[in-house]
Amino acid sequence: MSTREHLLSGEALGQRYALAVPQTALAGTTGSQLGRRAGNSIDFQDYREYQPGDDLRTIDWGVFARTDRLTIKLFREEVNPHLDLLLDASRSMALENTRKSAATLRLAALLGTAAENAHCTHATWLAGDGFQRAANDMMLPSAWDGLGFASRRPLDEAFTILPPRLRRLGIRVLVSDLMCPGEPLSILRRLADGAAAVFVVQLLAQADTEPPEHGNVQLVDSETGEEREIFVDATVAAQFREALARHRESWDVACRQTGARFISLVAEKLEASLPALEEAQLLVPA
Amino acid sequence: MPFLTYPLALMAAAALPALAAIYILRNRYRRREVSSLMLWQFAVLSREGGAKVNKLQLPLVFFLELLALALLVTAATGPRWQLPAHARPLVIILDDSASMLAGDSAGASAVSPNSPRTKAVVALDELLKSRKFLSIRLVLAGPKPRVLGSAVTTATEVREVLAQWTCQSPDAALDAAIALANDLGGPQSQLLVLTDHAPPGSEFSGDRVQWWAFGGTQPNLAFVNATRTTHGESDRVLLEVANYSASAVATAAYRITSGSNLLRSATLKLEPRARQRLILNLPANTPAIEAALDADNLAADNRVTLLPAVRKRIRVQNSLEDAALRSLVDKALEASGLRSSLSAAPEIILHNARATPAGTNAWGLRFLAETNAATPHTGPFIVDTAHPLARGLFLDGVVWTASTPGTNQFGLPVITAGNTPLLAVTEDALRRQQITLHLIPDRSTLTATPNWPIFFWNLLTWRARETPGLVESNFRLGSEVSVRAQTNSVQLILPGGGTRMLTKSAEEFVLEPETPGLYTVNAGNSSWQFAVNLLAPEESDLATAKSGKWGEWEKPEEARREYASVLWFFVLGALVVMVTHLFLVTHSKGRV
Numbered sequence: 001m002s003t004r005e006h007l008l009s010g011e012a013l014g015q016r017y018a019l020a021v022p023q024t025a026l027a028g029t030t031g032s033q034l035g036r037r038a039g040n041s042i043d044f045q046d047y048r049e050y051q052p053g054d055d056l057r058t059i060d061w062g063v064f065a066r067t068d069r070l071t072i073k074l075f076r077e078e079v080n081p082h083l084d085l086l087l088d089a090s091r092s093m094a095l096e097n098t099r100k101s102a103a104t105l106r107l108a109a110l111l112g113t114a115a116e117n118a119h120c121t122h123a124t125w126l127a128g129d130g131f132q133r134a135a136n137d138m139m140l141p142s143a144w145d146g147l148g149f150a151s152r153r154p155l156d157e158a159f160t161i162l163p164p165r166l167r168r169l170g171i172r173v174l175v176s177d178l179m180c181p182g183e184p185l186s187i188l189r190r191l192a193d194g195a196a197a198v199f200v201v202q203l204l205a206q207a208d209t210e211p212p213e214h215g216n217v218q219l220v221d222s223e224t225g226e227e228r229e230i231f232v233d234a235t236v237a238a239q240f241r242e243a244l245a246r247h248r249e250s251w252d253v254a255c256r257q258t259g260a261r262f263i264s265l266v267a268e269k270l271e272a273s274l275p276a277l278e279e280a281q282l283l284v285p286a
Numbered sequence: 287m288p289f290l291t292y293p294l295a296l297m298a299a300a301a302l303p304a305l306a307a308i309y310i311l312r313n314r315y316r317r318r319e320v321s322s323l324m325l326w327q328f329a330v331l332s333r334e335g336g337a338k339v340n341k342l343q344l345p346l347v348f349f350l351e352l353l354a355l356a357l358l359v360t361a362a363t364g365p366r367w368q369l370p371a372h373a374r375p376l377v378i379i380l381d382d383s384a385s386m387l388a389g390d391s392a393g394a395s396a397v398s399p400n401s402p403r404t405k406a407v408v409a410l411d412e413l414l415k416s417r418k419f420l421s422i423r424l425v426l427a428g429p430k431p432r433v434l435g436s437a438v439t440t441a442t443e444v445r446e447v448l449a450q451w452t453c454q455s456p457d458a459a460l461d462a463a464i465a466l467a468n469d470l471g472g473p474q475s476q477l478l479v480l481t482d483h484a485p486p487g488s489e490f491s492g493d494r495v496q497w498w499a500f501g502g503t504q505p506n507l508a509f510v511n512a513t514r515t516t517h518g519e520s521d522r523v524l525l526e527v528a529n530y531s532a533s534a535v536a537t538a539a540y541r542i543t544s545g546s547n548l549l550r551s552a553t554l555k556l557e558p559r560a561r562q563r564l565i566l567n568l569p570a571n572t573p574a575i576e577a578a579l580d581a582d583n584l585a586a587d588n589r590v591t592l593l594p595a596v597r598k599r600i601r602v603q604n605s606l607e608d609a610a611l612r613s614l615v616d617k618a619l620e621a622s623g624l625r626s627s628l629s630a631a632p633e634i635i636l637h638n639a640r641a642t643p644a645g646t647n648a649w650g651l652r653f654l655a656e657t658n659a660a661t662p663h664t665g666p667f668i669v670d671t672a673h674p675l676a677r678g679l680f681l682d683g684v685v686w687t688a689s690t691p692g693t694n695q696f697g698l699p700v701i702t703a704g705n706t707p708l709l710a711v712t713e714d715a716l717r718r719q720q721i722t723l724h725l726i727p728d729r730s731t732l733t734a735t736p737n738w739p740i741f742f743w744n745l746l747t748w749r750a751r752e753t754p755g756l757v758e759s760n761f762r763l764g765s766e767v768s769v770r771a772q773t774n775s776v777q778l779i780l781p782g783g784g785t786r787m788l789t790k791s792a793e794e795f796v797l798e799p800e801t802p803g804l805y806t807v808n809a810g811n812s813s814w815q816f817a818v819n820l821l822a823p824e825e826s827d828l829a830t831a832k833s834g835k836w837g838e839w840e841k842p843e844e845a846r847r848e849y850a851s852v853l854w855f856f857v858l859g860a861l862v863v864m865v866t867h868l869f870l871v872t873h874s875k876g877r878v
Contacts, residue, residue, distance in 0.1 A: 092321035100321075179322035208321050218315035221323045228323055229315050243325040 003147055006102045010109025011141045013271070017110065017283040019118035019171065021081045022197045046074040081196070082167040083115040083122035086131070087147070088176030092222045094149035098205035100177070101149050103267035107175055107203060109141035110274075116140060117286045120171070127155050127176070130162020152223050156182025159190055168194040173282065175201045177208060178247070179223075184254035191260065198260035199282045200251065206268045209244065211237040295362040301355055309348045347867055354863040361856035374474050375437070376419040377467035378410065378444075380451050381481035382428040383458040384586040385825040388482065388504060402482035402831070403453050405500035407445075410480065414441040423470055424448070427463035427481075428455035428800070429764045433470065454586065454801045456764040456822035464495060474850065476839045482831045490836040501831025505531035507538045507579050508587035508826030510561065512819055514760055516570070516595045516623065523566040523592060525577055529556035530827040542566060544575040570594060574804070574817065587826040590819040591804060593759040598750035599626030605637045606653055611727050612636075618739040624746035634749055642720055649749055651721045652696075654689065660726055662687040663703035673700045674748040675709065675721070678740045685731045688724035696722035721745070756807075756814045762821045767797040771809035779806040781818075 001009075050059060050070035058072040087093075087108055094101035108124065115122040124137035124144060128151035135145035153161070155176055166172060172195045178184075191198045212219075212232050219228045230236065248264060255262035261280045265273040277283045320326070381402075389400035414422070421437040424447050435447045460479060467477050476494055479485075482501025490497060511526035529536040538554040542564075554562050568575070572594065579588040602625050606612040615636060619625040635643040636651045643650045667681040681701070688708050697712025697720065710722045727733050751757055754770050761767055769776065776795055778786045781803025788795050799805060799818040807814045820826075 095321050096319050177321050179324060181322075181324050205321070212316070212318050215312070216315045218317045219323060219326055220317060220319045222319045222321055224323075226323055228326060230326065240325055243327075247325060 001102065003105055004142065006105035007109040007141045007144060007147075010106035011113045013106060013274075014110035014113025014117070014141070016286055017114040017117065017274075017278075018286040019081075019083055019111070019114040019120050020281045020284040021118055021120060021171065022281075047071050048074060081118065081120045082170035083111065083120045084125060084164065084166045084170050084172045084195075085111055085115075085122060085137075086125045086127060086164060086172065086174045086176075086191070087134075088155050088174070088178075089126040089128040089147075089149050090151045090154060090176075090180075090223050091149060092177055092179050093203075095205050095207065095222055098207050098267060099270075100203065100205040100208075100267045103265075103270045104149070104175055104203055105147060106270060107201065107265070108147075109144075111173055111175075111282075112137075112141035112144070114283050114286070115171075121167075123167070125164040127151070127158035127164075129153055130158055131164035132162070154180035154182060154223065156180050156187055159187060163190060166191075166195065169196040171195070171197045171199070173199045173201060175203055177204050178202045178251055179208075184251045185257065188254050188258040188260055192258040198255075198258065199280060200255055200260050200262050201277075201282075202248070202251065202262070202264040203267055204264065206266055209266065211240040292362065292364045295359065295364070298359045298362055299356075301359065302352060305348075305352055305355055347870055350863050350867040350870070354860045354867065357856045357860035357863065361853050361860065365852050365856065367850055367852040374419065374476055375421045375423065375471045376476050376478060377423045377425060377471040379425045379427050379431075379460060379463045379467050379477060379479045379481075380406075380434070380448075381458045381460065381479070382426045382451065382453055382455040383482075383825050384454055384456065384820055384822060385501065385584065385828060385831065386453040386482050387586060388501065388506070388584045388828050388831065402500035402502075403451065406480040406498065407448060409498060409500070410444070410448075410478075411441055413478075414444060419476070423467070424451075425463050425467045425470065426451065427458045427460050429457045429459055431459055431463035431466040433466070452801070454763075454820075456762065456820055456825060484830075484832045484834065485836050494839055495837045496839055497836040499832050499834050499836075501828070502833055503532065503831055504583040504828040505529070505534055505536060506583045506587070506826055506828045507536055507556070508584065508823070509577065509579065509590045509819070510587075510821060510823040510826060511563075512577065512590040512592055512760070512821060514568075514575075514592040514595050516597055517567065518623065519570055521568045521570050521572060521595050523564075523568060523575065525564040525566070525590070526561055527554055527556065527564065527579065528561040528823060528826065529558060530829055531558050532829050533558050539580045540564070540577060542575055542577045544568075544572055549575060570597070583828060584826060586802070586820050587822070590821070591802075591817045592819075593804075593815055593817045596756055596759050598753055598755065598757070599624055600633045600746045600749045600753075601626050601628050601630060602634045602636065602746070603628060603632035603648075605635060605643075607638045608653075608655065608727070611653065611655070614727065614733045614738070615742070618742040619746070621739045622743040622746050624743065624750060633753075634745065642714060642718075647718070649719045649721070651723065651745065654722060654724050655726045656689040657726060659690045660687055660729065661690055661706065662729060663706065663708070665703065667708070668699075668702045670698075670700045673711070674751070675711065675741065675744045676700050677744050679737050679744075681732075681737060683731075684735055684737065685729075687726045687729035689726070719748075754809070754812060756816055759814075759816045761799065761816060761818050763799065763802050763818050764822070767799060767805075767816060767818075769795040769797065769807050769809070769814065771795060771807075771812065773809045775809075777808040779808070781805065 047060065047063070048071070050072050054072050060071050060073045063069065063071040085108055087104060093104050112122050112124065122137070124134040125131045126134055126147065134147055136143040155178070172191050174191060188198065188200070214232050214234070217230055217232050219230060220226070252262045261282070263276055263280045263282070265276065274283070386403040387401050421439055422444055423437050424434040424444070426432045426434050434450050438444055438447060458481065460481065464477060464479065468475070471477065477496070479495060479497045481497070481499050483499055485497045508528055508530060509525060510528045511524065513524045514521050527538055527540065529538070535558065536556050538556060540552065540554065541548065542550040549568070550566060556562055574591055574593045577590050577592070582588065602619055604612050604615055606615060632648050634649045634651060636653065637643055638653050638655070640652070663686045665682065665684070667684070667686070669676045669679060669681065671677070686703060686708055688706065690706050696707065696710035699707035699710045701709040708724050712720050714720055725732060732738055752770065754772055756767070756769055770793065775787055775789045778788055778797060780786065781801055788797070802818050802820050804815060804817050
């Protein structure tokens with residue numbers, strides 16, 4: 001299946017969901033939802049004295065007539081909540097012989113569609129040689145373009161080279177296998193800074209979670225191309241599982257420290273894992 | 287002889303590289319792309335796996351399978367292994383004849399340091415010190431070969447068994463002993479003959495046999511014959527002394543005693559290889575006499591003991607009707623010297639009746655002299671020479687007139703002429719012999735020939751043999767002694783004082799004395815004594831004794847016998863390896 005077909009598939013999946021927007025996310029530019037601050041909506045919120053620079057159109061002339069004081073009306077701010085979707089575009093997300101890239105595309109499309117359903121604006125960032133936005137990412141996911149997983153740089157380096165310009169108080173969702181040697185906290189602090197909510201979705205292939213069968217295996221790092229010959233036996237398999245568990249635990253702990261939510265999915269079981277996104281209050285039924 | 291009997295089985299060795307190929311292909315590195323190697327950076331590496339290796343890493347089970355396969359392939363080739371010298375059994379054949387004690391001038395009980403037996407023991411000891419054998423068995427070569435004890439391994443054990451090597455036999459059946467040793471030791475065994483003479487034949491081609499002789503040519507004076515027989519009312523003693531010297535004239539001083547009484551003492555002068563007889567008449571009541579020569583190189587043949595001759599006499603009742611015939615019979619019976627007075631129930635009844643005579647213990651000799659259809663026979667006579675009655679009969683020229691009985695109704699014929707039985711014997715229900723003699727004396731010449739007294743002598747001797755006791759009282763060593771007793775068991779007292787109980791298995795007790803000396807047989811209230819003397823001219827003749835070693839144990843053309851199959855070793859090894867393999871596979875939980 002092509003990228004487009006995966007996006008369409010994800011878009012179809014996303015029709016059932018809407019992005020769960022937290023209250024803290026209701027701060028933004030003019031939009032379709034009422035924000036916490038005063039704005040330009042028609043919903044009256046409060047009065048205050050006129051200050052130079054205020055829009056003359058908001059002066060309540062009736063109050064001025066009665067009290068001879070320039071008073072302006074405050075209306076509830078009308079905002080659009082925003083979703084910043086950060087996709088790990090490294091080569092490991094397109095691990096051979098797995099459905100990892102397809103699942104990533106479907107999940108991204110699902111989240112984009114859910115954001116549309118929640119009347120959220122959304123932006124899609126690809127973490128390659130720095131963060132760059134995907135083409136047409138403001139549109140429906142099926143219109144997105146330029147989605148590829150060919151970067152050899154790990155996620156933490158992308159933050160260093162060119163960090164994403166994330167909207168303040170937006171909802172930020174990082175979709176990655178998190179297979180980067182960097183410290184989770186350094187990445188999460190960048191994500192959590194000014195965010196209304198941060199979700200870290202670890203998307204792993206089944207092959208990432210299970211060690212190879214016993215015997216001699218030549219392991220090839222999909223990003224660096226580094227090779228390692230190893231004899232896998234029961235001990236090694238157990239050590240691998242322990243290492244994976246420790247890795248997940250480190251991200252989970254870091255997420256809790258930064259107020260983020262950590263969700264781990266298996267690419268081959270994406271549809272069955274969607275309830276986990278609901279439990280994490282990332283999605284709600286549309 | 288090749289190590290591998292079936293080299294074609296080596297083709298099965300192709301399975302070895304096949305197995306290796308399977309494992310190499312199975313264990314080659316499978317390429318696998320992973321998202322990152324960060325999860326494979328183990329702080330602690332496992333014992334067998336985990337480390338990056340540059341060489342081929344194969345599990346232990348591979349080497350076990352390879353080893354098992356190699357062992358099975360080798361076993362299939364029928365491997366044979368060359369036996370080391372000590373891996374073969376040794377069977378020693380000991381010449382038990384009396385001549386092995388030659389050189390013994392100290393007496394019969396002591397062993398001379400110069401005797402072949404002593405030299406053989408020393409040589410054997412040295413052999414056992416220098417070489418090791420899988421097992422050692424000893425075969426005693428007397429008149430009949432006999433295995434001494436069970437298999438032993440050490441020189442000490444051999445010395446203990448050698449205590450039974452007494453060298454008192456009159457003969458050594460070495461051929462039979464070698465055959466027995468060959469059967470005993472099997473085809474891999476090595477045989478060693480210890481004797482005092484050279485092997486038979488001009489060229490000894492011992493088949494795994496070494497023949498060691500330790501004898502030496504020595505002069506020797508010996509009793510070679512000694513008898514004591516009845517001679518009327520007295521006993522006649524005959525002694526024969528031989529000079530077994532190749533060249534020297536020897537003088538032999540001898541003494542004949544009876545208890546403490548010296549009967550005769552004199553010196554004989556004997557030419558080389560000559561014999562001389564001594565005859566002595568003694569009263570019948572003279573007890574045992576002993577004749578002795580001066581000590582020389584062989585003590586065993588310098589002394590003989592002779593007991594009084596056995597006098598068994600038979601009570602005969604002559605009831606023949608014909609006076610002339612009765613007289614002829616009486617003469618013959620008296621001439622035999624074996625007839626006793628009729629003081630008790632007769633043991634033989636001579637009669638003319640067709641009926642069997644009364645008497646529980648009496649044999650019957652029936653004379654049938656019917657003249658009807660009488661036919662004179664001049665031969666040829668058919669004589670059953672094995673029958674006791676026919677011993678010594680010579681019927682050529684004899685005219686034997688007898689009636690023709692038609693059918694033989696008188697038992698087993700002993701003498702026949704044509705189809706006419708002349709002498710027949712049958713045994714009745716009481717185990718009494720009933721003899722029928724068809725003879726018309728006045729028309730025959732039988733009564734005028736030596737056959738007549740011979741026949742009656744045979745008759746009385748046969749009857750005497752059937753009475754309890756011994757037939758003779760003096761025997762050569764190696765001969766069988768027959769004793770007839772009414773009891774089911776007898777006690778035999780040996781010369782050394784030991785006793786042995788014998789159980790009856792036939793009509794007679796048959797004894798085989800193994801050493802010279804006086805023996806006593808006790809059967810209930812009866813007791814009989816007999817003497818056994820060496821009297822073995824071949825053993826006394828030390829002129830043919832030799833020293834030397836013949837034969838080889840290992841011959842190039844017999845190399846095949848030097849190999850033994852070791853197939854079992856490889857099969858056993860394969861089984862052990864496979865069991866280990868199974869244990870590892872079932873208990874390793876995938877670590878191998």
